[in-house]
Amino acid sequence: MNKYQAPKFKAAFLTPRYWGTLIIISIMYSLSLLPFKLQLLLGRGIGRLAMRLMKKRQVTIKRNLELCFPKMAEHERAAILKDNIDNTGIALFETAMAWFWSDKRVNKHVTIVGMEHLEALEAQGKGALMLAVHSMNLELGARAFGIKKSGMGVYRPNNNPCFDYFQYKGRSRSNRTLIDRKNVKGMLEALNTGQRVWYAPDHDYGVRRSTFAPLFAVERACTTTGTSLLVDATDCAIVPFTMVRGEDGHYTLTLSAPVDGFPKNDPEQAAVFVNKIVEKSIMACPSQYMWLHRRFKTRPEGECCLYKPRLAPAI
Structure with a gap:
């Protein structure tokens, strides 16, 4: 199997060109050593500061919430927006936790529910497509899962080779x-040999290998047909995977039972089916989802852009 080849550390990474990257990695490692509650507190502060400096991102979050939940009261969307900004900053720390914490420390803060579903599939020798969404704490969830069970993550190498080295290691x-x-x-x-593959079909990946399907209140959201390609060719099980940080700061990783009724050999209906799973996963905790992504940027031919310039909301 042609897995991604692990990047090697190079002496060139010590040259001035990569000093900025090394400083960022050093800061991430140092932050991961702080007491957990302090990390959450600092994360909220960093999120609020970052959004004041990157107002376009805040506008994108607000617009996505408007598009997905037009019938929701404005004050409710505003509350999700505020919490989402906090969680955007916390995500920096959660990534550092995933990359640098010991297994013992991860286990202390994460509880896994539903592992029996994977054990049953494992006994059958059946592969599992771990269908996830881009929650802010997905990296930490994948790390916590990996402590218990092996798995394979779909990976996009970073354009910065120095950062890619540390990202891969983490x-x-x-x-x-x-x-x-x-x-x-x-x-x-991997799926045909009974392995587990993490897959997140919730972003807008462009028109290639995609179709348009409903997502929340948006009737035509560009949705990858990659899920159909993988399931139709392997007959693997689809296991929804969600990670939520509770009000007490403790994380719960939930593995749902394999879904039934996937529309085989019908990519368009399968996209509708998958988006229903995505909606349910997002609604497990809307404020911890990555709303800053322009999810609806790709439109059917002839449709106008859903993201128009607007004034940034006040925090």
């Missing part, structure tokens, strides 16, 4: 292997 800890997102053959082989 993401491949605890029984995890990585595979390039373009290596479909490798994903199929």
Whole structure:
């Protein structure tokens, strides 16, 4: 199987060109050593500061919430927006936790529910497509899962080779292997041999291998047909995977039972089916979802852009 080749540390990473990257990694490592509650507090502050400096991102979050929940009271959307900004900052710390914490510290803060579903599939020798969404704490969830069970993550190498080295090292800890997102053959082989593959079909990946399907109140959201490609060719199970941080700060990773009724050999209906799973996963905790992504940027031919310039909301 052509897995992504692990990047090697190079002497060139010590040259001035990469000093900024090394400083960022050093800061992430240092932050991961702080007491957990302090990390959450600092994360909220960083999120609020970052959004004041990057107002366009805040506008994108607000617009996504308007598009998805037009019938929701404005004050409710505003509350999600405020919490989402906090969680955007906390995500920096959660990534550092995923990359640098010991297994013991991860286990202390994360509870896994539903592992029996995967154990049953494992006994059958059946592969599992771990269908996730881009929650802010997805990296930490994948790390916590990897401590218990091996799995393969679909991976996009970073354009910065120095950062890619540390990103790969962090993401491949605890029984995890990585595979390039373009290596479909490798994903199929993994699923056909009873392995587990993490897959997040919730973003707008452009028109290639995509169709338009409803997502919340948006009737035509550009949705990848990659899920159909993987399931139709392997007959793997689809296991929804969600990670939520509770009000007490403790995380719960939930593995749902394999879903029934996936529309085989029908990519368009399958996209509708998958988006229903995505909606349910997002609603487990809307404020911890990555709303800053322009989810609806790709439109059917002839439709206007859903993201128009607007004034940034006040925090």
